[in-house]
Amino acid sequence: MMRRRQQPPLTADLGLWGCAVNDAGHLELDGYDLVEVARDHGTPTHVASKRRLLDNCERVSSVFGAALHDCEVFYSYKTNCVPGLLRLIHDQGIGAEVISPYELWLAIELGLPGRRIIYNGPHKSKESLGLAIGNDLKLINADSMSDLMAIAEVCRTIGRSANIGLRLCPRRGWNAQFGFQMHNGEAAAGLRFIAENEAVLKLKGIHLHLGSQIGDRSVFGHALDEALAFMSETGAMADGRIEYLDLGGGYPVPTVRDVGGLERRICRLLGRPWAPPRPGSLPNLSDVAAIMAATLRRYTDGMARPPTVIVEPGRAITSGAQILLLAVRALKPRAPPIAILDGGKMNITVPTSFEFHHVLAANRMREPSLRNYRLVGRTCTPSDLVYDAVRLPELSEGDVLAVMDAGAYFTSFSSDFAYPRPPVLLADAGSVTVLRDRESFVGIAARDRVDSSPARPAVVA
Ligand SMILES: Cc1ncc(COP(=O)(O)O)c(C=O)c1O
Numbered sequence: 001m002m003r004r005r006q007q008p009p010l011t012a013d014l015g016l017w018g019c020a021v022n023d024a025g026h027l028e029l030d031g032y033d034l035v036e037v038a039r040d041h042g043t044p045t046h047v048a049s050k051r052r053l054l055d056n057c058e059r060v061s062s063v064f065g066a067a068l069h070d071c072e073v074f075y076s077y078k079t080n081c082v083p084g085l086l087r088l089i090h091d092q093g094i095g096a097e098v099i100s101p102y103e104l105w106l107a108i109e110l111g112l113p114g115r116r117i118i119y120n121g122p123h124k125s126k127e128s129l130g131l132a133i134g135n136d137l138k139l140i141n142a143d144s145m146s147d148l149m150a151i152a153e154v155c156r157t158i159g160r161s162a163n164i165g166l167r168l169c170p171r172r173g174w175n176a177q178f179g180f181q182m183h184n185g186e187a188a189a190g191l192r193f194i195a196e197n198e199a200v201l202k203l204k205g206i207h208l209h210l211g212s213q214i215g216d217r218s219v220f221g222h223a224l225d226e227a228l229a230f231m232s233e234t235g236a237m238a239d240g241r242i243e244y245l246d247l248g249g250g251y252p253v254p255t256v257r258d259v260g261g262l263e264r265r266i267c268r269l270l271g272r273p274w275a276p277p278r279p280g281s282l283p284n285l286s287d288v289a290a291i292m293a294a295t296l297r298r299y300t301d302g303m304a305r306p307p308t309v310i311v312e313p314g315r316a317i318t319s320g321a322q323i324l325l326l327a328v329r330a331l332k333p334r335a336p337p338i339a340i341l342d343g344g345k346m347n348i349t350v351p352t353s354f355e356f357h358h359v360l361a362a363n364r365m366r367e368p369s370l371r372n373y374r375l376v377g378r379t380c381t382p383s384d385l386v387y388d389a390v391r392l393p394e395l396s397e398g399d400v401l402a403v404m405d406a407g408a409y410f411t412s413f414s415s416d417f418a419y420p421r422p423p424v425l426l427a428d429a430g431s432v433t434v435l436r437d438r439e440s441f442v443g444i445a446a447r448d449r450v451d452s453s454p455a456r457p458a459v460v461a
Pocket of ligand 1: 076079097120209211212213248249250251312313314315316408
């Protein structure tokens with residue numbers, strides 16, 4: 001008989017998420033039994049930890065603050081745009097990095113003044129530019145010549161000027177799609193356009209953003225070096241000319257791993273679970289901040305007024321501060337067994353298409369992981385998986401699974417494909433509160449019209 005390889009229950013990393021195992025063998029977050037939370041609030045449900053979120057804000061601010069001469073932090077809204085979480089993040093002195101008219105509107109609604117907002121994105125509507133310029137945003141980072149022309153036009157129409165950052169596109173990191181390339185004259189043309197329109201376009205800085213969950217630490221140094229060398233050659237880096245170096249986000253968390261297409265195919269073929277990141281294999285925040293600081297020193301040493309560094313973390317702040325709870329709704333005794341969950345990647349777990357996330361059996365934390373399960377969603381779509389193979393304890397219907405690191409790109413990517421979107425709860429000392437309600441059927445249909453009268457579909461359980 002084939003011997004099944006036993007895997008001990010995961011306990012080592014639980015502290016990274018503010019979690020522990022209680023006497024009942026259940027997963028706890030900040031002292032809350034997540035199995036009870038699932039029972040009380042239903043599944044699927046997101047649970048965020050206030051303590052974890054504030055710790056992450058403090059860690060990001062202090063690590064970058066200590067390594068860099070002068071540093072300001074702006075949280076990337078698209079990572080997780082739940083207003084209750086944004087308010088907590090802003091209360092820690094962190095600003096808003098927005099990439100759409102909606103996100104810009106939301107930051108202003110949340111009471112942020114323009115100097116605490118940065119507006120990015122490959123296309124910015126004229127209406128949103130009017131709002132951005134009218135609110136005197138800290139930076140509007142231009143992505144293309146069309147973007148610069150639109151900003152200049154709106155400035156002239158409303159009789160105001162704009163604080164401009166030029167998004168540069170280095171050879172390392174995400175390339176080609178975003179910003180101005182330096183090797184082919186695009187960036188130089190952008191600088192010329194800004195100079196020709198200096199009455200309305202005030203060049204304040206440059207912007208880089210190199211990717212997300214960046215695993216190769218050398219990317220940060222090389223890209224920054226290319227950008228600073230270019231700016232020095234053009235004379236734009238001269239002492240006092242540039243106020244801000246906006247270095248974007250992309251700072252990885254230690255418990256998530258990008259899994260490439262080839263590895264995904266091989267694992268699928270062999271029925272093998274994706275491997276977690278090796279401890280220490282991903283750069284930590286201090287590594288990245290040190291690399292940035294060393295690169296910067298080469299260009300700014302001796303300056304009387306070195307530029308302020310801006311960072312735009314998303315994942316580093318929210319990823320590990322939120323857990324997604326899903327329940328096992330049905331089991332099929334196949335090889336491997338299939339567990340049908342109340343959420344999958346068609347609507348809730350989109351990042352599990354390409355990222356490794358730990359999945360824990362929240363009510364069986366002391367049981368050994370014996371079997372590979374195929375975890376699927378319930379939307380009648382073959383690609384509605386969570387994962388092809390995850391090693392877990394023997395499962396039963398009603399078990400609660402916790403998808404860890406659900407705080408980055410889960411809520412923002414989720415859709416109402418066939419099912420309402422889950423609520424977002426906040427675990428705080430003494431209470432679990434609701435930051436976002438579970439979507440209702442009426443909520444899904446709220447924008448729809450039948451025969452020009454408002455649609456009011458019956459609620460079918
Ligand atoms: C311009 C910009 N800044 C910041 C971020 C945040 O990235 P991350 O969540 O990897 O830190 C993103 C996300 O891709 C982005 O596009």
